[in-house]
Amino acid sequence: AQRVTQPEKLLSVFKGAPVELKCNYSYSGSPELFWYVQYSRQRLQLLLRHISRESIKGFTADLNKGETSFHLKKPFAQEEDSAMYYCALSAVSGNTPLVFGKGTRLSVIA
Amino acid sequence: GAGVSQTPSNKVTEKGKYVELRCDPISGHTALYWYRQSLGQGPEFLIYFQGTGAADDSGLPNDRFFAVRPEGSVSTLKIQRTERGDSAVYLCASSLTRGETQYFGPGTRLLVL
Numbered sequence: 168a169q170r171v172t173q174p175e176k177l178l179s180v181f182k183g184a185p186v187e188l189k190c191n192y193s194y195s196g197s198p199e200l201f202w203y204v205q206y207s208r209q210r211l212q213l214l215l216r217h218i219s220r221e222s223i224k225g226f227t228a229d230l231n232k233g234e235t236s237f238h239l240k241k242p243f244a245q246e247e248d249s250a251m252y253y254c255a256l257s258a259v260s261g262n263t264p265l266v267f268g269k270g271t272r273l274s275v276i277a
Numbered sequence: 278g279a280g281v282s283q284t285p286s287n288k289v290t291e292k293g294k295y296v297e298l299r300c301d302p303i304s305g306h307t308a309l310y311w312y313r314q315s316l317g318q319g320p321e322f323l324i325y326f327q328g329t330g331a332a333d334d335s336g337l338p339n340d341r342f343f344a345v346r347p348e349g350s351v352s353t354l355k356i357q358r359t360e361r362g363d364s365a366v367y368l369c370a371s372s373l374t375r376g377e378t379q380y381f382g383p384g385t386r387l388l389v390l
Contacts, residue, residue, distance in 0.1 A: 171319075210280075211320070211368065211381040253319050261376020264310070264333060267319030 169194045171256050173268035180244050181276050188239040188271050190228075190254030197259040200230055200237040203267070205251040214239075214252070218259075224248070244275045279303070281382035283369050289388045290359055298354040298385045302371030309352050310379060311344055312368040320368050326352060327375060359389045 170193040180186050192198060202214040215223045217230040217237060228239045237254060254268040282301040290296050302309050307328055312320035322336040326346045334344075341359075346352040356363055366386050370379040 210383045213378050213380075216378075255319075264322035264325060264336060265312075265320075265379065266322070269317065269319050 169198075169256055169263070169266040171254050171266055171268035173252075173254055173271050175271045176269070177272045177274065179274045179276060182246055183243050186239075186241045186244045186248065186273065186275075188252050188254075188273065190237045190239065190268060192235050192237065192254075192256050194235075194256055194258075198230075198256050199259045199261070200228070201255040201257075201265070202226070202228055202237075202239050203253040203255055205253070207250070211253070244273075246275050246277055249273055249275045281369055281371050281380055283367075283382040283385050285385060286383065287386045287388075289390065291390050292359060292361060294359050294389075296356050296359055296387065298356075298367050298387070300352045300354070300369030300371075300382060302350065302352070302369070303380055304350075306371035306373055306380075307349070308372045308375045308377070308379075309346060310370045310372075311352070311354050312370065314366045314368055314384070316365075323354070325375070332375075356387075359387075361389050363387060364389045 172191045200217045204214045205211045226241045251270050251272050253270045255265045257263050257265050284299045309326040311323040314320045324344050325333040329349045341357045344354045366384040368384045369382045372379045
């Protein structure tokens with residue numbers, strides 16, 4: 168069975184500090200991993216997917232198959248990064264539904 | 278262009294009643310998904326449509342839940358004999374085709390009293 172674990176419900180960091188949002192997964196096949204973000208009073212939106220290997224809004228995430236992790240990182244947090252972040256997983260083929268973690272609320276303190 | 282829209286934005290009903298939730302996907306998107314998000318949880322998959330057909334309904338919790346997409350565009354999620362445990366935010370998403378980026382709607386917040 169597919170499972171995504173985000174161990175932190177809430178993460179508070181100071182503006183300018185590094186951020187790391189943890190995500191671990193369990194999946195027997197070839198996974199595709201995603202990070203979704205939901206800003207206050209906005210809809211859920213894709214932040215990045217590991218296949219794209221992009222950096223979006225300064226965030227990066229590397230898929231570590233050995234550790235089954237896909238942690239989201241940013242070197243210098245900004246206040247506008249405060250939001251709810253969800254890690255999600257599907258099969259590389261796209262033929263399985265997205266499975267989401269419970270989410271981590273990031274709060275960036277000025 | 279317009280994103281995914283969902284109506285109503287909020288729905289309050291009584292236990293035992295029937296409700297319908299509507300989703301308007303992005304024009305041209307053939308894939309449509311329904312998710313349910315309970316308080317403190319991430320979205321949970323309910324059902325996926327490719328065109329008019331339900332290609333995967335493995336996430337529907339029981340036979341009180343049903344969804345249709347008769348013309349391959351708008352979809353309706355139908356819940357019969359609602360229970361208090363059905364209270365959640367119901368999210369709809371669409372993508373150009375399966376495996377492409379999913380774009381989410383604002384959700385319908387359902388409260389069953």
